[in-house]
Amino acid sequence: AAGVIQSPRHLIKEKRETATLKCYPIPRHDTVYWYQQGPGQDPQFLISFYEKMQSDKGSIPDRFSAQQFSDYHSELNMSSLELGDSALYFCASSPRTSGGASTDTQYFGPGTRLTVL
């Protein structure tokens, strides 16, 4: 079965550089979520999109922005990178069910490991 695709899988950047992470949801999934997992930590919710509109926002720094495109893929743009941004960034997707978004299962991609030097 098709899974969530994230690219790149690994990314190394210098401080103050920018980075763009891409996420391709499972076919027919219309909701995308972004999470950040620091070393030895649990995943923290950043932001989500439903039908190309931002649906929820978590602890996402102002230096980060994201969007969902007409083909439902999403991009997370990160500027003025800091050492503390080094983490594993997960994208997840879910289908819209009749029960509403709260009951939907989020299916995670393999993650992008960002290292800021």
Add this chain to the structure above:
Amino acid sequence: AQSVAQPEDQVNVAEGNPLTVKCTYSVSGNPYLFWYVQYPNRGLQFLLKYITGDNLVKGSYGFEAEFNKSQTSFHLKKPSALVSDSALYFCAVRDPFSGGYNKLIFGAGTRLAVHP
């Protein structure tokens, strides 16, 4: 505020023995509860979820979890552990009544080590 607690950093089990990974939650309304497993250098894999109905939920790879409202717990169980079950397990909760209904709140994770 909604939260999830996994009281054990690590659980050690002998292969073939039953395993339990504990999870307790705190939400304002009826919780939606999830278990995920993370293998090294891999993403989070969905195991099972509780939304409503039967308190015993069966999931992937022979795992099951029991929802206990009075104890606010959602412990993950498996009757007979395999060495290949060794991984990091996350409990997560969604509280649709406290706003921000899209996000999953994760516990700190429990590392399961199954010994031959």
